Structures are given as structure tokens and as C-alpha cells.
Amino acid sequence: MRISVSIALAALLSCGVWGSDDLDALLGEYAQKADLSEQTRRESAGFLQVYTRQDLDRMQIRQLKELLERIPFFRYTEDKYGLTNPFYEPYQPPVPNGVKVYINDHTISGVFTNDGLRVFGQMDMSFIDHAEIYLGIPSQTFGIESAYYVIKLYTKNPKRENTSLIGALLGSRGTSEVYGYQAGVKENFDYLAFANYSHLNRQDVKAPNGNTLHRDKEYSTGYGQLQSGHHRLELQVMKGKSDAFMGDSPDLMSINPDFDFSYFYGGWYYDNPDNGLKAFVNASYSVSLYDDRTEPPYPLGFYEIEQPPYVQFYYEDHTRIEEFIYEAQLKKRFKYGKFVNETGLQARYKKFNLADTPYPSPDDYNAQTLLSFFSEESYLFDDHRMAVASIKVDRSIENGHVEDSTVYSGRVGFIYNNGNWISKSFLMYAESLPVMQAYYANRYLFHQDEDPDKEQGAVGATKLIYRTGQNEISFLASKMFRKDSCYFFLDENGNGKYGNLPDTMSFNTFMAELKHNFSPLAKISLNGWESINILRNGLGSSKTFGGVLSWSATVDKLDMHTDFIYQRFEDLKPGLDWNMAVTYRYSRALSLFLKANDILGRALKQNYYVYNPLTGVTTRLDGVDVIDRRLWVGLEYQF
Amino acid sequence: MRRLLLFLPFLLLTLWAATADELKIRIMESLARLVTHKENPGVYIDTGKRFDTKAAALSKMRIVSSCETADVLFTENVGALMERCRIRPGQLVFSLSYRDYLAHKERTIGAFFWQKGRPNIILNGEELEKERIEIPKRYEKYVE
Numbered sequence: 001m002r003i004s005v006s007i008a009l010a011a012l013l014s015c016g017v018w019g020s021d022d023l024d025a026l027l028g029e030y031a032q033k034a035d036l037s038e039q040t041r042r043e044s045a046g047f048l049q050v051y052t053r054q055d056l057d058r059m060q061i062r063q064l065k066e067l068l069e070r071i072p073f074f075r076y077t078e079d080k081y082g083l084t085n086p087f088y089e090p091y092q093p094p095v096p097n098g099v100k101v102y103i104n105d106h107t108i109s110g111v112f113t114n115d116g117l118r119v120f121g122q123m124d125m126s127f128i129d130h131a132e133i134y135l136g137i138p139s140q141t142f143g144i145e146s147a148y149y150v151i152k153l154y155t156k157n158p159k160r161e162n163t164s165l166i167g168a169l170l171g172s173r174g175t176s177e178v179y180g181y182q183a184g185v186k187e188n189f190d191y192l193a194f195a196n197y198s199h200l201n202r203q204d205v206k207a208p209n210g211n212t213l214h215r216d217k218e219y220s221t222g223y224g225q226l227q228s229g230h231h232r233l234e235l236q237v238m239k240g241k242s243d244a245f246m247g248d249s250p251d252l253m254s255i256n257p258d259f260d261f262s263y264f265y266g267g268w269y270y271d272n273p274d275n276g277l278k279a280f281v282n283a284s285y286s287v288s289l290y291d292d293r294t295e296p297p298y299p300l301g302f303y304e305i306e307q308p309p310y311v312q313f314y315y316e317d318h319t320r321i322e323e324f325i326y327e328a329q330l331k332k333r334f335k336y337g338k339f340v341n342e343t344g345l346q347a348r349y350k351k352f353n354l355a356d357t358p359y360p361s362p363d364d365y366n367a368q369t370l371l372s373f374f375s376e377e378s379y380l381f382d383d384h385r386m387a388v389a390s391i392k393v394d395r396s397i398e399n400g401h402v403e404d405s406t407v408y409s410g411r412v413g414f415i416y417n418n419g420n421w422i423s424k425s426f427l428m429y430a431e432s433l434p435v436m437q438a439y440y441a442n443r444y445l446f447h448q449d450e451d452p453d454k455e456q457g458a459v460g461a462t463k464l465i466y467r468t469g470q471n472e473i474s475f476l477a478s479k480m481f482r483k484d485s486c487y488f489f490l491d492e493n494g495n496g497k498y499g500n501l502p503d504t505m506s507f508n509t510f511m512a513e514l515k516h517n518f519s520p521l522a523k524i525s526l527n528g529w530e531s532i533n534i535l536r537n538g539l540g541s542s543k544t545f546g547g548v549l550s551w552s553a554t555v556d557k558l559d560m561h562t563d564f565i566y567q568r569f570e571d572l573k574p575g576l577d578w579n580m581a582v583t584y585r586y587s588r589a590l591s592l593f594l595k596a597n598d599i600l601g602r603a604l605k606q607n608y609y610v611y612n613p614l615t616g617v618t619t620r621l622d623g624v625d626v627i628d629r630r631l632w633v634g635l636e637y638q639f
Numbered sequence: 640m641r642r643l644l645l646f647l648p649f650l651l652l653t654l655w656a657a658t659a660d661e662l663k664i665r666i667m668e669s670l671a672r673l674v675t676h677k678e679n680p681g682v683y684i685d686t687g688k689r690f691d692t693k694a695a696a697l698s699k700m701r702i703v704s705s706c707e708t709a710d711v712l713f714t715e716n717v718g719a720l721m722e723r724c725r726i727r728p729g730q731l732v733f734s735l736s737y738r739d740y741l742a743h744k745e746r747t748i749g750a751f752f753w754q755k756g757r758p759n760i761i762l763n764g765e766e767l768e769k770e771r772i773e774i775p776k777r778y779e780k781y782v783e
């Protein structure tokens with residue numbers, strides 16, 4: 001045993017330092033130092049976690065959802081439709097400002113639920129170069145609608161790719177994927193064209209009542225980017241079919257519910273670093289067709305009517321929802337003396353159309369116009385100290401009878417950096433409005449006259465980092481308050497209602513992190529975090545813990561990565577997710593992959609329940625795997 | 640061995656302190672030494688004035704301003720370089736673009752370029768043989 005431990009330790013150390021010669025080490029270090037994240041990361045924008053190109057390649061991150069479970073304080077979960085929804089709680093409204101995902105400067109957002117992750121959680125990441133994750137109400141200059149977490153994904157740079165490649169993967173349970181991209185420079189144009197098809201077969205779930213619930217997904221994606229000088233055009237098309245897992249039956253009796261969806265996006269972007277001017281205009285359109293049915297005596301749903309029997313049951317649902325988003329932004333960076341200012345204006349118009357619903361669906365509330373002004377001022381005292389302050393005002397103009405609102409957010413911070421010691425401290429405040437679905441459901445499904453009010457969040461946080469040549473150790477502490485959170489509860493007549501929680505909730509969070517680079521080609525990191533959640537409002541307090549141990553290295557033609565993700569949440573069995581990925585670069589043209597997710601089958605699970613208010617019966621579905629246990633093999637060939 | 644153990648942490652520390660441009664220059668420096676077997680080869684860098692000036696300031700290489708006097712030439716456009724300079728026998732050309740390298744393979748000793756998000760090195764086996772340049776075994780993996 002001692003011998004095997006010694007060998008493992010020797011391998012761990014040797015693969016990085018002693019296995020490489022100087023040209024290898026120089027190339028590895030050059031790849032890191034020239035990584036595009038070095039150009040895009042904004043340390044002053046918040047507490048930042050970066051996954052470089054090298055990291056994503058070694059980890060073989062194939063879907064955005066694989067990154068989510070690695071984010072501190074975050075829990076990967078899926079909603080009752082089997083779609084990515086990190087803040088899902090049965091019957092609760094979508095959290096309006098939980099997480100925002102950007103691809104370059106474009107926000108991935110839904111209209112009805114304000115959440116792009118439900119569709120984009122499964123998005124193939126092969127055209128993404130690197131990812132930045134900002135924690136805790138980051139900079140207001142990201143634009144309209146603040147969020148506690150901002151995930152910025154940057155597409156591959158054609159100048160760094162210069163290749164045409166195809167790849168294919170096979171996974172357990174009949175999962176398969178093919179993808180390919182071409183990227184390069186032609187005369188004055190940089191171009192990137194990407195396409196993929198994936199068929200993700202997932203384990204069925206057997207409900208306690210014998211119903212079999214499916215969660216398979218089929219996706220096709222196309223992404224194109226054309227850049228010349230300061231101008232960039234982006235296009236994206238996504239089509240898919242997804243089993244809708246539990247569906248809408250309040251008795252868990254939905255028969256093979258599913259979604260068919262299509263998403264189209266196009267945008268023009270302008271970025272001139274010389275004069276600090278940035279602008280964009282973009283538009284997206286999506287359409288989803290939802291099919292669900294049950295057999296009598298189990299209705300799929302019901303709605304109230306005015307004459308006897310006062311309740312109308314329905315057994316089929318073929319709802320079609322269309323969503324439109326039009327967006328424009330103008331942002332300018334000014335520099336004068338030791339001050340740098342970034343000020344911008346943004347407008348976003350969102351509209352949805354519901355059709356073929358099995359219940360009456362009025363359409364007098366279906367559009368929202370958001371106007372935003374934001375400004376950030378930073379002052380550099382000297383080479384080591386910087387202060388930053390930002391403010392944002394969002395005006396929301398609603399149609400129908402929903403009241404217009406104005407919400408504010410702001411942030412002040414101080415950063416110290418002497419090369420070895422770095423400290424970052426921020427005070428942040430943000431207001432956010434309920435999502436359109438909450439307004440709509442409250443009015444037309446719950447028949448309530450009052451709309452839920454805006455929510456307020458405030459965070460104070462500090463992080464201390466000590467860096468030497470090869471080591472980094474850091475400690476983060478924060479306190480967050482959430483007031484007037486939008487919540488579902490029963491009113492005095494026993495009717496459902498979206499309203500605001502009366503008590504302020506608080507969250508104390510701590511995180512320690514240790515990183516060590518054995519060499520430019522090998523590193524290990526360990527983090528551990530705790531969140532003490534004081535929920536009040538008749539809800540008990542809870543503590544959650546988590547941590548990630550991760551190791552990756554390049555040895556000659558092998559890229560290797562492994563990580564252990566531990567998470568403990570209230571009311572759930574602790575989860576330990578062990579992942580491993582090995583890439584063998586047979587030649588510069590051909591690479592072979594092997595990847596295993598949730599090797600132990602002990603990743604964090606999710607509990608669900610449905611409630612039938614007419615029968616008073618609750619049906620539970622506990623311990624559902626939301627992180628798939630899967631083995632992948634694949635290859636990639638460059639022309 | 641003990642000397643090697645003492646030296647490596649120093650090498651790594653110096654690597655960690657370097658910037659991307661410095662590292663790029665050091666890789667070019669290593670390649671120039673590798674193919675010339677000279678301690679201080681004359682290097683001509685044809686990549687745009689800003690980088691050339693930076694390289695001259697940062698490098699311990701002997702950066703030359705004329706292609707005539709260089710032992711090794713780095714360029715993003717071999718064709719244009721050939722038109723501008725008369726390359727004499729013994730002068731070695733590295734391309735800094737894969738596409739350019741493929742187009743002028745018979746006239747380049749190798750390439751140093753970005754592809755698939757990684758920096759890559761190719762040493763042209765046929766040219767190495769023609770020029771009778773021997774490469775240490777540990778660098779043979781770069782020979783194509």
C-alpha cells in the first residue's frame with residue numbers, strides 16, 4: 001500500500017516537472033500566458049473563477065451544465081421537465097436574478113422565465129474557448145438585469161484555431177455526438193463556423209406509481225461568426241427535442257411529455273479598443289411546442305369556470321410558446337488621469353405569445369421593454385490600489401395591467417494588489433423584478449389582483465489572496481441579505497399566489513482555496529465552502545457545504561484531468577461526484593478521448609414532488625440522478 | 640542530478656514571471672539555437688514593427704535588422720519574404736503561420752504557430768536532412 005502511494009505521488013509530481021523539457025515547458029507556459037482569458041478577464045468586476053482553454057480541453061467539458069456543478073455555492077439541479085434550473089424548487093417561481101450566461105457580449109435569456117439555462121444548459125461547448133464565472137452581483141457594466149452569478153463564455157478565436165476539424169463521441173446508454181468546426185483567417189475576415197448533433201440518452205426514472213419518466217434529449221446546433229476590423233457578426237441556430245420528464249400531471253401520470261424547440265439568433269457587434277466604444281444590436285426568436293397528456297381518471301390539469309361544476313379538467317396540452325428578444329447597447333470607455341469611466345445605455349424588448357393552451361390564456365400581458373443606464377468609475381491610486389464604484393438603473397415598461405417599475409443596483413469596491421498579496425472587497429446592492437411568468441401566472445392562473453413586488457439583495461464580501469510563483473491560497477467571506485423574495489404560497493382562501501416573503505433572509509458564506517502549479521503543464525487545486533442560510537419566514541435555517549479537488553496535467557501526448565466534487569445540502573444525501581478525462585494526442589491531426597462522469601454513481605441527487613389540490617395527494621419522487629453517470633469515448637480529426 | 644534539481648525550480652520561477660510576448664521570444668530563441676547549433680545566432684523577425692521592437696528590447700538573442708545578415712528568419716509570409724530578401728544557402732526560415740508553412744514547405748525549416756487554440760511547433764524533416772541538421776532525440780516529436 002505504501003509503495004503504491006509512493007508511486008502515485010511520484011507520478012503526480014513527475015508528470016508535471018520532470019517529464020517535460022524546456023521547450024515543452026515554454027510552450028505550456030506560453031499557452032497559459034497567452035490564453036485569451038488574460039485579455040478578457042476583469043478582476044475588478046467581481047470574484048472571478050476562470051476556466052482557460054487548456055482547462056476546458058483537459059476536462060473535456062462538452063456541455064455548459066458540466067461547469068455549473070463546479071461553481072462554489074451552486075448546486076446543479078433540473079426542473080420537473082428535466083431541464084437545467086439551478087434554483088429549482090417545486091412550485092416556486094423562477095429566480096429572476098440567479099444566474100446570467102453570456103456568449104461573448106450576448107445574454108442568453110428566455111422571455112417567459114428569464115432563464116436561458118433551461119435550453120442552453122445542454123449546449124455543446126466545442127465552439128467555446130474559455131469561461132469566466134463572476135460571483136456575487138458583479139459589475140453593473142455587464143448590462144440590463146443584474147444577477148448573483150454571471151457566466152461569460154467566449155467563443156474560439158479564429159486566429160488561434162486555423163483548422164477544420166470533426167469529432168465524434170459515443171457514450172454509454174446509446175448517447176452519441178458529432179461536431180465539427182472550421183475557423184481561420186481569409187483576407188480581412190476572421191471566421192468561425194460550428195455545427196453539432198447530439199443525442200443524449202439518459203436513464204429513465206420509474207415513478208412510485210409505475211409511470212416511466214423519460215429525459216432523453218436531441219440537439220442540433222449551428223454557430224457562425226464573421227469578424228473584420230472592429231465589426232463582428234454572430235449567428236446561432238439551435239433545434240431540439242427533449243423529453244419533458246415529469247410533465248405537468250399533478251399525479252405524476254403524464255404520458256411521454258416532450259418539447260420540440262427551435263432558436264434563432266443574430267447580432268452585430270462593434271468594439272473599438274482605441275476609442276473605447278462598444279455597441280451591439282441583436283435579435284432572437286424561439287418557438288417551443290409542448291406536448292403532454294394523461295388518461296382519465298387522472299387529469300393533466302384543471303381551471304376554474306364560473307358555472308357548475310366550477311372546475312374544468314383537461315387531459316391534453318399542446319401549448320406553443322413563441323419568444324422574441326430585441327436588444328441594443330452602446331457603451332463608451334473614457335480615461336482621464338487616474339480615472340477610468342465606462343458608461344452605457346441598453347434597451348431590451350421581450351415578448352411572448354402563448355397559443356393552443358388547454359386553459360384560457362389572455363394575451364393582454366405579453367411584452368416588456370427594459371431600458372437601462374449604467375456607469376462604472378474606477379480610480380487607480382497607484383500601481384497597487386484601485387477603487388471602483390458602479391450604478392445601474394433599469395426601467396421596466398410592461399404592457400397589460402402590470403405596473404411599470406424602476407430598479408436600482410450599485411456596487412463599491414476596493415482592490416489591493418502588490419503581486420503577492422491581493423485583496424478584493426465589495427459592497428453590492430441590487431433590486432430585481434419577478435419574471436414575466438410570475439406576473440402572468442399570478443394574474444391568469446391564480447386569478448390574483450396583486451402583483452408580486454420587486455426583490456432586494458445586498459452583499460458585502462471580501463477575498464484575500466496570497467500568490468507566490470507556483471502557489472495561490474485564498475479566503476473569501478461574504479454576507480448576503482435577500483428581502484421581499486418572490487415566493488409561492490397559499491392565500492387566506494387556500495388559493496395559490498405569488499407574493500413576497502415578509503422576512504429578510506441572510507446567507508453567510510465562506511470559501512478557502514488552494515492552488516499549486518507543479519509546472520506550466522500540471523496543477524492541483526482544492527477548495528472548500530460553506531453557506532449558512534438563515535431563511536426565517538417560517539422556514540428552518542440550513543447549512544450547506546461543498547468542495548472540489550481537481551488535478552490536471554499534460555504528459556507528452558496525454559492530457560489528463562480528474563476531479564472530486566463534494567456537496568452537502570439540507571434534506572439530501574451528500575453527493576460525491578468523481579470525474580475523469582484523458583485525451584491522447586496520437587498526432588497533431590488525430591486525438592482520442594476517454595471520459596467518465598460520476599464514476600461512483602454518488603453525485604448529488606434531486607428530490608421532487610407533485611401535489612394534486614383536488615385530491616390532496618402528494619406524490620414524491622426522491623433521489624433522482626440529475627448528473628448522469630456516463631462513459632464517453634471519442635476522436636477528433638483535424639484537416 | 641543534484642545540480643539539475645537545484646536548477647529546475649529556478650527555471651520554473653523564471654517561467655512563471657515571464658509575459659506572453661517574452662515567452663514567444665524565448666521559444667523563437669530556443670528554435671534558432673536548435674537549428675543553428677550556435678549560442679548566439681542572428682535572428683531576423685518579420686512580424687510587424689511593434690513586436691520586432693519589443694523582441695529586440697526583451698531578448699538576449701542577436702536581433703538583426705536586415706535579412707541578409709540573419710542565420711534564422713521568422714516570418715508570417717514566406718512568399719513575401721522571399722521576394723524581398725535573397726535567401727542565401729544556410730539561412731533558415733521559420734514560418735509563423737501553418738497555412739503559409741504548407742504553401743512554402745520546401746523552403747522552410749519549420750513553423751511556430753497557433754492551431755486549435757494551442758501553440759504548435761513543426762520541424763520540417765526533409766529540410767533538416769537536406770541541411771544536415773541534427774536534432775536532439777527529445778525534440779524528434781516535433782519533426783514531421
